[in-house]
Each structure stands twice: as structure tokens, then as C-alpha cells.
Amino acid sequence: MLLKHHLSLKQIFSFTWKVDLMLLGCCTLVYLLDTYWLAAHVSIPVAVSAVLGTAIAFFIGFNNNQAYDRWWEARKIWGALVNDSRSWGRSMLYYATAPGNPATQAVVRHMIYRHLAFITSLKTSLRKRPDEYYTRYLTQEEIAEVQKQSNIPNALLNMQTRDLEQLRESGVIDGFRFIELNQLIVRHCDSMGQSERIKNTVFPPSYVYFTQVFIWFYVIMNTLMMTESIGAWAIPFGWMFGFVFHVTHLNGITLMNPFEFQPLGIPLDNIARTIEINTIELLGDEPVPAPVQPRLDGLYVM
Amino acid sequence: MLLKHHLSLKQIFSFTWKVDLMLLGCCTLVYLLDTYWLAAHVSIPVAVSAVLGTAIAFFIGFNNNQAYDRWWEARKIWGALVNDSRSWGRSMLYYATAPGNPATQAVVRHMIYRHLAFITSLKTSLRKRPDEYYTRYLTQEEIAEVQKQSNIPNALLNMQTRDLEQLRESGVIDGFRFIELNQLIVRHCDSMGQSERIKNTVFPPSYVYFTQVFIWFYVIMNTLMMTESIGAWAIPFGWMFGFVFHVTHLNGITLMNPFEFQPLGIPLDNIARTIEINTIELLGDEPVPAPVQPRLDGLYVM
């Protein structure tokens, strides 16, 4: 997640240099082509190319809308994980603790910590970056057990359910508390599956790809047209138009995959850490981990 | 679901060759007509045709928005099926297993496997491709029973409910567990009905059809207009404009029926297999089926 509202020229350049170069190259080429070969033959009416620009602006707008919605949906899912994690810790701690029974209390505390393993392993699997952080909240047997399965966070939820059933069977919790706690596990499972859905569903590539093709169509046509009236000035102005369209399109594309490990993605590290802090403070344990620090001089947080 | 973000020229051509040919034919015809017959009479003001282009861009955008929403809603429904399937397996396994009663355990395991029959038969009925895969998770009697009914997945849900009532009657599950398990069946039923709704409701054909007609109006008018200023160059440029509008419209149309068996549809094979893998791993059974492989050199997955 970017934190700063004003980007330096250097940051803009590092974000766009590739498309800048391609645009300048393309516009220069078109200018030369038009000046030395086409000029006499083709003089496209201005309004015609204007339609193309307007139409493409729509299609970019469409892509951006859907991309933003995916990004915001992803953020909401992890917001729900924060809420449900707090409710899980709170409810387990108070509803499932038979007074004066240390064995049960240990089980319950372990279930609360195991939820942190669920959160951090889900983060790891969404980002596809190898990371064993989640193992710190599990026993050796549990680590061995979950690593045999293809979906680690799901395996952890299965354990939570198994232990909840134990608590119910042994009478530590009654049916009413069982319902409340089970519904939280179902909600964890829903959020996990929703995250995976966004992660695994490719935004229809035909939209993205053809929109890019159309922008290049427009850049060519527009430069062609401007060459006839303003000569070599068509190159910087052609770049400018291309810049506006391509950068807006790129903005959308970076939001399309909100769980990627990149500065514009959802700050999963930060959110997962918040959950850890809230949980460990609830239990009154030490040490409480520090919040995730922004990177690159406060530019973004992961 | 397409997996690649960059299409080769060949893939684009195989996707659009039909409309390309029609466009070139149409533009050539209009060019000839204008040159040899109309030129003297009709010279449409440029801005007039620009309005038409802008208006059509809106209407295409409208269609695409709704088409994308249908596609994403379909994906969400099957995402919910993934989540509820995991919750079903997990809850049945742990909540409905009276310790030390092999008969009950067999019933419960069968109910978990029968859910896989529900998922795969729902997939089959949505895609309308004959496929007996689901029968592997049922007994002969059950196969005979469900095939007598017009809606096989619904018949399977009825069986699940009947067996759940048995578990409740025999005291294996108490009222609280009953509520949690019954609500999962209700959610399966909702997802099934939602999938059928999208499958069976035709996107209003008048929108699709008239938008297509309007695009042809625009292509004709635009070529007519360009012929007057740039002669035969109007043919390639006319094609280009038509290409932008038609391809964007086609993009929308391919998303409108997300359950069709085509590369841009929802990858039901893949999702159903994920459910099978999660379930069989949960039960600790062998062999765990392999994930569905992408086709055509990683181009798409079904």
C-alpha cells in the first residue's frame, strides 16, 4: 500500500520509464513515417481519431473500475479476517475457559495461537513467498501434519474444528457457545476461500490485452494526425497523450492482483501483524511484536 | 479461464478472423459505393458520426459491465461452493462422528463423498456435457434413484438431508450440530440454484443484438466519411475502428455465459477438482487426484 500522496519525479519515472521510452520511440517512428512517406496521402479527420480516444477512455475506465473493485474486495476480506480474529480470540478466551482447569486453558490458549498460524500461513500461500513464520505458533507434530497437505491454512482450520469438538464433547462449552465459535471458524474458512478466489482468478486477459493494443492504435493515429498540423511537436504531444492513457491503464493493472508482493498490493504483512498484536495483548503475553514499519522512507508498507 | 496475458498474433487472429473478414468486406464495399456513386451527394459532417461512435462506446461499455458482473457473480458462487464444501467435510467429519461406532462413521464418510457427487454432477448439468464422473462417489442404488429425477444435484441434496435427519434421530448429533450442518446444506442448495439462474437466464438479447447492429451502422458511416478525405486508406482505418468496437463487444459476449465449456468460462473442472483434493486429503484417503492441468501449452484451464 502506497502511503504518500505526492510522488517525486524520480518515482514517477521509475514507475513509467518503460512505457515512456516505448511511447517516444513509437511517436518518433510515426512522425518520420508520416513526414517522409504518408503525408501526401493520408489526412485523417480530427474528429475520427477523437472518437477512438473517447472510446478507449471508456474501456480503460471499465478495466479500472473492475480492478479497483477486486482490490477493495480483497481489502474487505482481510478486514473481515481482522474482525473475526478479534472475535475468535475474545470468544475463545472467555467462553471456552472452564474456571480452574489448567489443561483446558492450555488447549484454549493453543487454539488462539494456532489461529495466528492460520493467518500467517494464509498470507504466505497468497503471496507465494516461502516463509516459515507460521510454524512458531504450532507444535512439531502439527507442523509435520499440516505440511503433508496441499493447503496448509485449510489443514489448520480442520485442527481448530477437531479441537472445538473436543471442548464440546468434554462439556467445557455448551451448545450455544459451540454455535458462536463454530460460526467464527466458518467465517475464517469463507475469508480464506474468498482470498484464494481473487488470487487464482485471472482478470479476463482479453480485456487487458486488447485495451493495450487499442491504446497503441490511438497513439499511432493521434501522432499521425498531429504531425500534419504541428510537425515534430507531434512527438512530445503524442507522448503526452499516450502517457495519460497508458499510465491510467497501468494504474488499473497494478490493482488487479491485490495479493501480489508489490508496493500497491494489500499490506498483508501489516494486517497480519495487527492481528498478532491484538491477540497477544488480549492474552496478556510478552513480547508484543512491533508494528510493521513502512519501507523506502515511508513510501509504502507491505 | 485464460491464463496468459499476452496473446500471439495467431491467437488474436483465431479469435477475430470472422469479424476481420466481414469488416474488410464491408469497408471495401462502402468505399466502392462512395467512390463510384455517392461521393458527389453525401458528405456527412465529421462530428455527427463522432456522436454515434461515442454513444455506441457507451452501450458497449454497458453490455460489458453487465457481462463482467455475471461472470464474476458466477465465480463467486463457485467460490462459495469451495468454502461450503470445506466446511461441510470438516464439520461432518468431526461433529458427526460418535466415537467408536463404525456404522455411523461409514455413513458420515459416505455423506462426505456424496457431496463430491453433488459438486461434479452440478458441474455436468451446468455444462450440459454428458459425464458420469459423479457416479464414482455413489452406490448403485443411489445412482438408480437420482437418475430417475430431472435434477440430479438436487436429488443428491435431498439424500443428504434424509441422512442428516437419521443422524439427528439416532442421537449422533445434537440440535446445535444439526443447525450448523443443515445450514450448510441450505447454502449448497442456494449456490446450486444461483448457478442455474445464471445458466438459464439469457442476457437480454435485444441489447446484444442491437448493439451489434449499431456497430455496423457506425462502421459504414465512418468509412463513408473517411473515404471522402483519405480515399482507399479508409479501408484499413475503417477496419481498425470496427475492430476496436467489435472486439470489445465480443469480449463482453464471451463472458456473458460463464458456465459454457469454452476457454473464457469459469474453470469448473479446476474448481471441482480442488474440492475433491481438499476433501480426500481431509479424510486421509488415497489416492489424492492430481490438479487439473492447463491446456494448449498453458493458454487456458477449463
Added chain:
Amino acid sequence: MLLKHHLSLKQIFSFTWKVDLMLLGCCTLVYLLDTYWLAAHVSIPVAVSAVLGTAIAFFIGFNNNQAYDRWWEARKIWGALVNDSRSWGRSMLYYATAPGNPATQAVVRHMIYRHLAFITSLKTSLRKRPDEYYTRYLTQEEIAEVQKQSNIPNALLNMQTRDLEQLRESGVIDGFRFIELNQLIVRHCDSMGQSERIKNTVFPPSYVYFTQVFIWFYVIMNTLMMTESIGAWAIPFGWMFGFVFHVTHLNGITLMNPFEFQPLGIPLDNIARTIEINTIELLGDEPVPAPVQPRLDGLYVM
């Protein structure tokens, strides 16, 4: 619900002949007016009328969006009725049947059939077409009782609730099953009220009416403008522009009232029949009614 994606010229004409004639009349009039009276005085800049066209395209797009949303919401409500009807039949049959008590079983079967009366009487009241079909699922006393009330489907829900209370009082169902069954009745009630909401709430007429007025403004202005450059050709081109705008607007209007008895409405007959088939197959009764057939050679289904 229209089923065909390609309309014949005859079908288009039967859908649009009224607006076609009005457009041709209007354009001819404007042409004559401009040629014989105004030409010397008024020559509106092209871009000015272009703005009007663009603005109106927006407002039409706005109407269409909202109209589509109403239509899709209506479809979702009836999709929910399908799902809840299946859950109702399934749950009543298995959860409310005390083994070996024929009297209770008869009550339960009647409550399942009475739900079909609810569905079909709701359909009738939404379409405002007199139809006594629903009475086949009721006793004479019930028919007399509900026809005394102003809202028949609501009266039927009241009966369902009364009988459910009987089952609960007599101990046939326990509190947990009671909750699950009662929540289904509440959902039926919600879907009924949501359908009535869409049926009874007029889409803000000022939007529809003024958009129509604005389209005529545009047609006049556009023809006026084209007459000056292309003479009598302004008539067919004026018609074409008007056709695009009016037909798109009409498309929206036909979706605005999704419960009307017209080819583009929600196919309530078809959906209600699906519910009947599923229910009767569930009960194992005979005869199972046949699905609703499309009309006019497969053009649409009601």
C-alpha cells in the same frame, strides 16, 4: 424472456415500427422546414449538437443501467424463491415427519403442496392476470379463507405459520428444526415482499419522460444540421440516429417492469413450473407436470 439472439428484420420491425414512422415523419418535416424556411438563418455549429448527443447517450445509459438492475434483482428474487422452495420441501419432508404417524404425514404433505399454491398465487398477483391455478393445491375451506383477504399469498404464509406452530406444539418437530423451518417461511415472506416492491414502485417517470423529450430534441437538431450539408439525405441519416437512441431507450423501458406479462419479462410461468416439478418429484407423486414450452417457434418463454 427472449431466447433467440438473432432477430429477423420482421421482428425488429414489429418491435420498432411505431418509432420508425415517427422518426421518418419528424425528420422529413425538419428537412422541409429547414429547406424552405430556416436554411438562410440558422446554421448550428456541428460540435454543439454533438454535445447534446453525447449527453443524451449518458442519460439513456443511466436509465438502462437502473432498468437492468431492476430486472436482474427481480430475477434474483425468483431465483431465491426456487432455492427456498427446494429447501422447504426437502426440510419439511424429512425433518417434520414423525415415523409411523399417518396424520402428521398428511399435514406435512399438505404444507408442502400449499407452498406451491403460495408460489403460483404470487405469480398471479404479480402479473395481475386472473388465474385460479393455485386453488388445486388447497382445500375448499382454505380457498374460501384466503379469498376473503386482499393479499392471497400472504394469507397462505399465515397458514403455513399456523400449521408449523401446531407441529411444534404437538412435539413433531423440536426447537432446532422449528428454527430452520421458520426461517424458510421468513425468507418466503421476504421474497414475496421484494417482488411486490419492484412491481409496485414506478421507475421515476420524470427520468423516462424527459429522456424521451431530449431524444426528440436531438433528432430535430441533428436533422437540421445535416440538412445543411447533405440535403435530403438528412432524412435517412436522421432516422438512423434517432433509431439508435430510441431503440436503446426502449430496450431499457421494457426491462423496467420485469413482472409484466410480456416477452422480455421474467419467465414466471417457467420458474413456477420448475418449482412444481422439483417438489412433486421430491414427494414421488404422479403426474409430474411438463416444463413450460417456449412460444412463437422458440422465440421466448413466459
Added chain:
Amino acid sequence: MLLKHHLSLKQIFSFTWKVDLMLLGCCTLVYLLDTYWLAAHVSIPVAVSAVLGTAIAFFIGFNNNQAYDRWWEARKIWGALVNDSRSWGRSMLYYATAPGNPATQAVVRHMIYRHLAFITSLKTSLRKRPDEYYTRYLTQEEIAEVQKQSNIPNALLNMQTRDLEQLRESGVIDGFRFIELNQLIVRHCDSMGQSERIKNTVFPPSYVYFTQVFIWFYVIMNTLMMTESIGAWAIPFGWMFGFVFHVTHLNGITLMNPFEFQPLGIPLDNIARTIEINTIELLGDEPVPAPVQPRLDGLYVM
């Protein structure tokens, strides 16, 4: 709620006369200014003003979208109140009536009637029109009690909860019925709060105000531009453009406050009466009040 789809010229005029006069005045002024002072100096390129028109059309479209959403959300909230009122009456009548206990039956009937007081007092407080109608469903003590509080419908909900607790304490309803009935009260409370939210949240005035300012900018610029090409004809055409933009904007503004007592608002009188009729018919009481009649010869219903 307007009922008629076609407005007479008189009705249009009564809706728009103010803006019509202002527009004619403004256009005339601009025409005179341009003709006698500016003409020689300023000749704005047509396309420039076209951009302004297009941009403003967007911003109006944005306002209208949000306004419509507020209006439809308001309608949905009151639709939910209809549904929950029916469920409330139905559930109270059948679930809370211990057979053969007249005292309890009287309490329950009063609680059903008190809900009508809740609905009608909520209507009154949303419309801010003094109206004592709701008192007919309350006892003198209750009237005195609620009028001491600042929020009367909320005070009535508190009474419902207090009496529900009484029914639970005295064993008339069991825990399961208690849950179902309490959840209905929570839903009533939610709908009440949602109505108040829409009522009390001013639509961001800066949007509305600046959009209005921008429309005047455009009208001036547009008339200025047309004066140069068509002279005094710029006045009627300038009015027409302004009319299109202002009327569309006004359409949005009238929907923004759906609970105002005005013809385009939500017909709360009508909806509240529907609830009364359904409830009184359910109880079998007399007289059933008559539906609310449309006003002004069927033009609208309040």
C-alpha cells in the same frame, strides 16, 4: 411517487418554470453582451465548449446515479419494513399465543397493534409533519411514556422488547421462539436506523452546488459561441441546452431526499397503510382501513 408516465405540458412547466425563466434571461443577456460588446474579441473554438458540456454531463450523471441509489435504498428499507411487519404479526399471533389464556392473548394482540404505532410514528418522524395518528394504537400510559422521549419509534421498540421478555419469563414462549421474535425486533431497529441515516445525511452539498455552477458556466459559454454563428437564434437553442442539463440535474435532486413529503418521494403513507391492512386482516378485526388513494387525478401517491 409519480404514477403517470406522460406529463402534460402544464405539468412540465409547473416543474420547470423557474429554471426556464432564468435560462431565457441568462441567454438573452449573453446574446446582448456578445452582440454589442464582445463579438469582435472572443470567438471560442466550438470543441472547447463541447468538452465542458461532456464533462458536465458526466458529473450530472454521477449525481443522478447516487441520488437514484439513495432513493432505491430508501425504498428497499421500507420494503423490508413491510416484510418484517408481516413476519412480526404472523409470528406473534401464532407463536406467542398460549392456548386458552385470554390475558396473554390480549398482551400479544396489543404488541401486534403497537407495531403499527411504531410504523406510523416512524413515518411521522421521517417526514417531520406533526401527526398523532400513531396514538390510536397505544394506551394513554404508553402515549405519555413515549412522548417524554426524543425518539418515539425507538421508545416503542423498547416497549416491545420489555414485553417480549415478559412473555419469555412467564414461559409463554420458549427460547427458540424468543430468538425468532427478538431477531425481528432487531430488524425493525435496523430499518428504523437506516431510514434515519438517509434522512439525516445531507448529500454532499458541494457536488450539488458546484454542478449547478458548472451548468451555468456552460450555458453562458455555449450561448456565447452560438451567437457568433446564428445570432438571436442562440437564445432558444441556448435555452434548450440549459433545459436538458438543468432538468436532468433537478431530476436527481428531487430523488436525493426520498423521505420528503413531495410527489417524487417514497410513498410512506401508502406503504404504512399496506402494513396496517395486512395486520388487521391477519387479526380478523374490523374495520380494515382503505388503501391510500392517488392524488391529483392519479398523478401521484404520497
Added chain:
Amino acid sequence: MLLKHHLSLKQIFSFTWKVDLMLLGCCTLVYLLDTYWLAAHVSIPVAVSAVLGTAIAFFIGFNNNQAYDRWWEARKIWGALVNDSRSWGRSMLYYATAPGNPATQAVVRHMIYRHLAFITSLKTSLRKRPDEYYTRYLTQEEIAEVQKQSNIPNALLNMQTRDLEQLRESGVIDGFRFIELNQLIVRHCDSMGQSERIKNTVFPPSYVYFTQVFIWFYVIMNTLMMTESIGAWAIPFGWMFGFVFHVTHLNGITLMNPFEFQPLGIPLDNIARTIEINTIELLGDEPVPAPVQPRLDGLYVM
């Protein structure tokens, strides 16, 4: 929240003076540049810059839509807090009060007041303005306890849960009432987390930043173009165009952070006070605090 629909010139100026000055400076500079250096070389076709304007209008529209949605979502969350607070007070007071047990009654009353501490401390943490108001509803020990934690409202919810468990353990509330009350705490927790999500998630800065850059591109280009046809008049007209785009963009930006302490934000003071008034009136206590008064002569409420 602004309350007035008409802003005075002074208020507009105080809202926009910064951008006004920058625009006038920029336009003058461009005018001078074009007149004394560029005029002979660059004459950009009008329609080209029109495309840019239209495209930017889209992108502004996109930003505004999302900003409005954030603002309205924030308002809905606090609307839900109002509703759930009323339900909390109402349910605690009536469902958790064992008759004739003063100790329990004191606990319950304190839990109702503690909820006010939750609301006001949540407000404080969202606005990041130091404010000890919430402490008035807590005991000294509680204040000490919560201030040790990083998230005060969350710590208060933990206390509510702990005390609810006490009530359940001691038999004051049964399982059914426990479920209803616990679900309210879960909803409080959800609303808290949702508020924090909006507060802590920066709206993608690349959208905001680049849109601003693009507007300046357009202002420059537009002034350049107008200078050629209308000379120094390009300065006021250039300002006007920039004003329309920048002000609309600013409108969006002010809505993006709805929990900021600024006149266009959500009026948290006002909403929190409404909750206090409703709660204290419910308990029949004195004094009932006065509603929050609008500031600056009724211009806005915080």
C-alpha cells in the same frame, strides 16, 4: 457534514483560493509563452485537446465514484453502530436483568454505559484527536487496564465479553439470550474493524496523483489552444476550465477520508451523541446530554 446547499462566494473562495491562484498563474504563463515564443510553431487541433478533456473527465468521475462509495460506506458503518447500540442497550436492560437482584442490575447498567465508552473511544481513535471523554463511563481500574493496550475500543469489547460470560455463568441469562447478546458484540467488533479499514487504507495515491497531473496537462494544452484564437481571453476561460476539473476532483478528495476531522467528513460527534442520548433516555437517567450544535452559523456539523 455540510448542512447548507448554497455556499457564499466567500466560502467558495476559501475552499478554492489555492487552486484559483495556481490556475491563473499557470494560464498566464502559458499565454505569455505561446504569444511570445510558440505561436508560430504549434497549433494543436482543437479536437485533440477535446479528447484529453473527455478522458480526464472520466478519470475524475471514476475517482469521485469510489470516493463517494467510501464516504457512504463509512456512513453506513456508523449507522449500523447506532442501530446496534440501541439494540445493545435495549437487550441488555430487559434480557439481562434478573428481577430483584441489585448487584446484577449494577453490572448490567455498567455494561450499557461501557458501550458508550466504546463508541466515544472509537470516535477518538478514528479522528486521532486526543480526547478523554470516554473515561467518564469507566471505572478507574478499567481506565488503567484499557490504556495499557494499543487499541482501546477493542480492549473495551473484550471486557464486555468477559462480563457477558459472567452473566451467563451465573445463570442471569440463558443460552438463547446469550446468543442474541453475543451477536451484538460481534457486530460492534465488525463495525469497529470496518471503520479502521477505511481509516487505514489509503485510497490508491497513484490514481489521485496522476489525475491531478493530467488536469494540469489539460489546462496547459487548452490554454495553449485558446490563446491562438482568442488571445488574452484565454486566461479567464482557461481558469474556468481548470476550475471545473480541479474543483470536481477536490470534491472527491475531501470525501475520500470520511473520518478526518473536517467539515465534509462524517459527523461522528453528532452520531456518537445521538447514541448517548438514546441510551441515557432508555435508562431513564439524568442529565440527558444536549445534541451537538452546528458550527459556523449552521454551515456544518462535526
